[in-house]
Amino acid sequence: MRILVMASRRIASRQSGYDLRVAHLCAHLPAEAHLAVIPLEDETDGPVGITVDPLFASIEVLTAFPPGRERARRYLRTSNDHYMQLSRPGRFAAARDRLREIVTEKEITHVVVFGVALAELAVTLEGVTTVLDVCDSGVLTSERALSGSAHPSHGVQLWKDRLALRRKKATEGSLPDRFDVVVTISEPDTRAIERLHGSRGVVRTIPNGVDDAFLAPLPEPGTRHGVVFWGNLGFAPNRDALWFFLNEIWEPHLRDAGVELCVVGPNAPSWLAELAAHEPLIVLTGYVEDLRSAVAPYPVMINPMRTGSGLKNKVLEAFGMGVVVVSTRLGVEAIPEVRDGASLMTAEGPGAFADAIRTVLKDPELAAELRAGAHRLVEEHYRWDAVGRQWADLFAAESSGTERAGR
Known part of the structure; x- marks a missing residue:
């Protein structure tokens, strides 16, 4: 052959x-x-x-x-x-x-x-x-x-x-x-x-x-009062997900509570760059060499996908790094082993998505269970x-x- x-x-x-x-x-x-x-x-x-x-x-x-x-x-x-x-x-x-x-x-x-x-x-x-x-x-x-x-x-x-x-x-x-x-x-x-x-x-x-670099022993959880999103921001489904999160979830439900948003990745659209320039709760890093270090301060990764298909690599990476994932069901449809409340939190509407984030941020015991369950899942099925x-x-x-x- x-x-x-x-x-x-x-x-x-x-x-x-x-x-x-x-x-x-x-x-x-x-x-x-x-x-x-x-x-x-x-x-x-x-x-x-x-x-x-x-x-x-x-x-x-x-x-x-x-x-x-x-x-x-x-x-x-x-x-x-x-x-x-x-x-x-x-x-x-x-x-x-x-x-x-x-x-x-x-x-x-x-x-x-x-x-x-x-x-x-x-x-x-x-x-x-x-x-x-x-x-x-x-x-x-x-x-x-x-x-x-x-x-x-x-x-x-x-x-x-x-x-x-x-x-x-x-x-x-x-x-x-x-x-x-x-x-x-x-x-x-x-x-x-x-x-x-x-x-x-x-x-x-x-x-x-998922790369072995993301499968080291679980680090300590992030302590910032915020969430992180990463990916290529030139990808249309990623841009749509961020637009949805910022306009329908973060602005009406989380901004006044002081929840930070860190966005990691290249090719940010102009509207996002302009928003981050005058909004102190939004951090836009651009491309980073060391993803682990960039996202480690944040306890939650958001995956508010509404369009697209395929498997979201960032979910597997978050599972490996011990960052709790809050996602729409579409965002994790390609990972049949996930269980809501056991390896991540899923939510659909803006209010429910915001509630899931607040729940994880204020409940460290739940966060620890989700981190452990997600890490086991990726170790067993996605090496x-x-x-x-x-x-x-x-x-x-x-x-x-x-x-x-x-x-």
């Missing part, structure tokens, strides 16, 4: 959920592996914390797709199955031909694709077993964004969003027919694709794990070694012919 891994960006940043998932899952591939990077965005300088060179026998970066004007005929597509080919046929052909050469040169038997965006290139490779890691369902994310958001789209933008959703549905529904194995990061994402395909049992679920074994089992099952997920 020889494996070709296809990724849509250089794998380097610990701030990228995509990079972390690719790096950790590839560390558990059961055979010689080669990496082909097909950049779908212009590369920008950013924090580097992952080195994947030891994981691969070779690494090749193909020509990026972003430069140049896209062909207008891409607007005529009814799905995203051929978007790259329609928009930049020359670049698509060059990437396809080079990938075919790599398959021949390296005697590749299995191709692993991270992300739906590269699916149309992967299906052109013949004589190989194909594994697609969808990660999050784009359909599920888009459906939730359209059904309810702090900033819903209108007019022409709403029409564009609905058209984009229709294309995503057509593509995701066909994935189990086009790949030998299809994997997602959570059961809700798996069910979304199976619903679109019309069959059950054709998609596998393999969650993310990368345990997740990696599930990933390796995909290839063992496929090779032995005892199990096939998909076609």
Whole structure:
């Protein structure tokens, strides 16, 4: 067995959920592996914390797709199955031909694709077993964004969003027919694709794990009268979650009680930066090298997610670090082992969410129970070694012919 891994960006940043998932899952591939990077965005300088060179026998970066004007005929597509080919046929052909050469040169038997965006290139490779890691369902994310958001789209933008959703549905529904194995990061994402395909049992679920750096013995709990949120603030569901928390929970229910809010992460929107500039109870740190030190003073992590899909890495990290999580149910839907009142607090409406925060802040015994329960949960179920074994089992099952997920 020889494996070709296809990724849509250089794998380097610990701030990228995509990079972390690719790096950790590839560390558990059961055979010689080669990496082909097909950049779908212009590369920008950013924090580097992952080195994947030891994981691969070779690494090749193909020509990026972003430069140049896209062909207008891409607007005529009814799905995203051929978007790259329609928009930049020359670049698509060059990437396809080079990938075919790599398959021949390296005697590749299995191709692993991270992300739906590269699916149309992967299906052109013949004589190989194909594994697609969808990660999050784009359909599920888009459906939730359209059904309810702090900033819903209108007019022409709403029409564009609905058209984009229709294309995503057509593509995701066909994935189990086009790949030998299809994997997602959570059961809700798996069910979304199976619903679109019309069959059950054709998609596998393999969650993310948590880095060992977050699994040290529990530190002392934070003592500040406040809460913390972290993540990439350029991610739309994170921005929506913070907008909801600040405007509907913190301002009417917690501000007068002096509850602080610390927000950690890059790409803060302008409205948040302006608010933090004149509000002493709001601390905006930007990107930090040491997340543990930045969040340690705070006893509660908020996860007020209302949109998006997939598994929230920050929840697993908080569990490992002993920061009590107060979350919406959607924010932890991908972690079936969680129990309200045993490993975290869940709440839906603004008032209930604020009450849950106040309860944890004023009850150290409850907080201690939640910290211990959450830490046990992540230790038992979400270490990368345990997740990696599930990933390796995909290839063992496929090779032995005892199990096939998909076609």
